[in-house]
Amino acid sequence: MKKGKSMKKIYYGGPIITMNEKMPLVEAVGIDGEIIISVGSVKEVKNKVHSDYQLIDLNSHTMMPGFCDCHLHPIMYMIYLLSPDFSTIGSFIQFKEYIKEFSKNKPKDQLIIGYNLNEERFEDPVLPTRWDLDDACPDKPLFVVRYDSHIGIANSKALELAGIDKSTIPPEGGEIRKNNDGDLTGVISEKALELLFSHMSLPSHEEMKKTLFRVSQIFAKKGLTSVHGILDAEPYFKNNKQDLSELAVFMRFKNLFSQNCYFFIEIDDSQKLQRFISSPLNEKDKYAKFKIGGLKLFLDGTLGAKTACMHEPFTDAPEMCGFCVVEEEEIYEQMNVAHNQGFQVVIHSIGDKGCRIAMDLFIRLLKEYPKSDARHRIEHASLLTNDVITDMEKYGVIASCQPPFLNSEFEWLEKRLGRERIKYTYPFKSIIDKGAILVSGSDCPIEDPSPIQGLHALVNRNNFVPEQCISVEQALKTYTVNAAFGSFQENMKGSIEEGKLADLVILDKNPLDIPQDQIKDLLIMETIIRGKTVYKRGEDHKFI
Numbered sequence: 284m285k286k287g288k289s290m291k292k293i294y295y296g297g298p299i300i301t302m303n304e305k306m307p308l309v310e311a312v313g314i315d316g317e318i319i320i321s322v323g324s325v326k327e328v329k330n331k332v333h334s335d336y337q338l339i340d341l342n343s344h345t346m347m348p349g350f351c352d353c354h355l356h357p358i359m360y361m362i363y364l365l366s367p368d369f370s371t372i373g374s375f376i377q378f379k380e381y382i383k384e385f386s387k388n389k390p391k392d393q394l395i396i397g398y399n400l401n402e403e404r405f406e407d408p409v410l411p412t413r414w415d416l417d418d419a420c421p422d423k424p425l426f427v428v429r430y431d432s433h434i435g436i437a438n439s440k441a442l443e444l445a446g447i448d449k450s451t452i453p454p455e456g457g458e459i460r461k462n463n464d465g466d467l468t469g470v471i472s473e474k475a476l477e478l479l480f481s482h483m484s485l486p487s488h489e490e491m492k493k494t495l496f497r498v499s500q501i502f503a504k505k506g507l508t509s510v511h512g513i514l515d516a517e518p519y520f521k522n523n524k525q526d527l528s529e530l531a532v533f534m535r536f537k538n539l540f541s542q543n544c545y546f547f548i549e550i551d552d553s554q555k556l557q558r559f560i561s562s563p564l565n566e567k568d569k570y571a572k573f574k575i576g577g578l579k580l581f582l583d584g585t586l587g588a589k590t591a592c593m594h595e596p597f598t599d600a601p602e603m604c605g606f607c608v609v610e611e612e613e614i615y616e617q618m619n620v621a622h623n624q625g626f627q628v629v630i631h632s633i634g635d636k637g638c639r640i641a642m643d644l645f646i647r648l649l650k651e652y653p654k655s656d657a658r659h660r661i662e663h664a665s666l667l668t669n670d671v672i673t674d675m676e677k678y679g680v681i682a683s684c685q686p687p688f689l690n691s692e693f694e695w696l697e698k699r700l701g702r703e704r705i706k707y708t709y710p711f712k713s714i715i716d717k718g719a720i721l722v723s724g725s726d727c728p729i730e731d732p733s734p735i736q737g738l739h740a741l742v743n744r745n746n747f748v749p750e751q752c753i754s755v756e757q758a759l760k761t762y763t764v765n766a767a768f769g770s771f772q773e774n775m776k777g778s779i780e781e782g783k784l785a786d787l788v789i790l791d792k793n794p795l796d797i798p799q800d801q802i803k804d805l806l807i808m809e810t811i812i813r814g815k816t817v818y819k820r821g822e823d824h825k826f827i
């Protein structure tokens with residue numbers, strides 16, 4: 284812990300929202316090094332901090348606890364930033380032109396992977412096929428991944444590289460789609476994606492170093508002081524000497540990362556989790572910057588890819604109901620091992636049936652091996668029927684939602700789900716009303732990791748089922764106190780209280796004092812992690 288005379292600071296001169304119910308609004312905050320040492324009136328704080336402090340005027344800006352994004356993929360984001368990006372492509376013609384352009388100078392023997400395709404923006408919103416890709420890029424292996432990362436399209440060269448032909452049997456929980464004539468369309472989903480991703484080459488050491496640093500700086504610019512990161516521990520990046528996992532890559536560059544990180548690990552065999560207890564990414568300190576907290580499992584797919592596991596077929600695809608990507612017994616065994624080794628279990632589940640199954644598995648686990656405060660989570664939890672929410676509250680299972688999904692999906696959700704089912708899609712208010720815990724994240728790089736845009740979705744919902752809007756205060760909780768609770772870290776962060784980390788964010792306006800439709804325009808003026816300013820508006824050049 285760094286301490287010293289010059290490390291003491293007192294912030295005052297603007298509203299300070301503490302997110303501590305006992306004293307929600309204060310005049311001043313005193314910090315010493317990494318820690319908040321005093322909260323209260325200017326006089327009280329000055330007395331407590333005593334001497335040799337720096338007085339910092341907030342100039343009427345609003346200070347609050349730094350934001351925590353509860354579900355994102357730092358290494359995947361790094362890869363996205365280094366890869367062709369389809370996020371601005373709005374038509375089929377543009378799609379082909381863009382492919383022609385970026386594939387021009389690529390080597391013939393390396394798989395090119397492009398991300399963020401959103402065909403919903405095309406005049407005819409259907410997924411392209413391998414023939415479309417072949418047309419634009421006939422001689423180099425190319426794989427284009429949809430923005431939800433659960434489905435992609437390979438051109439003929441990429442199928443060849445991955446050894447996929449008409450006779451290839453997809454791995455369980457995955458699809459290799461064919462047309463009515465039995466020809467491969469190039470469309471690959473869920474567990475079958477690994478057939479392509481296993482040919483991904485790792486960027487150079489320098490590129491990774493530069494880009495992971497940039498990832499952390501982008502997070503700082505968005506006001507994030509903490510993240511719950513998902514890391515795959517299975518080695519799948521092709522490297523010259525040995526294959527590397529996301530976890531190994533993060534470990535290599537961890538010192539470049541400013542945010543506090545709490546990790547959920549993806550691994551084929553949960554018995555191997557034990558080895559991470561002594562990992563450098565699992566610090567033992569009370570104020571640990573890096574912590575490995577749990578096991579991340581997959582139960583189903585996504586609404587966009589029509590692979591989310593549903594009770595009834597999709598409204599715009601009556602032949603499709605989605606599916607579970609694993610056998611229930613298999614996932615239960617993984618949960619069992621992690622739970623009994625003291626890890627949290629977090630399950631990706633999106634469809635209404637998927638969430639019911641996930642909850643039933645948690646109930647079975649908690650009945651068989653009771654634990655009063657396990658804080659297991661359903662990740663995404665997009666379609667939650669009332670019975671599932673009631674059980675989440677009863678068994679203390681946390682809803683880890685991604686409000687920004689609503690910003691990109693609201694226009695087509697009704698087409699996909701129909702009038703009845705949209706009523707319980709992203710049911711933020713029902714979750715809170717029933718007393719279950721709601722935490723928020725972005726699933727970055729799937730969505731923009733901006734908590735401001737997430738807050739906008741929570742309180743406005745782009746008018747999608749507006750009765751499920753929540754208040755600004757409730758929304759702020761999901762990114763602060765609840766987020767800390769979601770990782771067993773409520774004693775060290777999440778609110779502005781004595782003894783907690785000086786993780787703070789300064790906004791241009793008070794979110795509790797402006798019309799709800801202006802939340803999206805809030806500006807991050809400064810981000811402070813462990814007492815240190817890591818971003819200041821207007822001085823971006825210094826940081827990125």
Ligand SMILES: [Zn+2]
Pocket residue numbers: 354355356513726
């Ligand atoms: Zn995710």
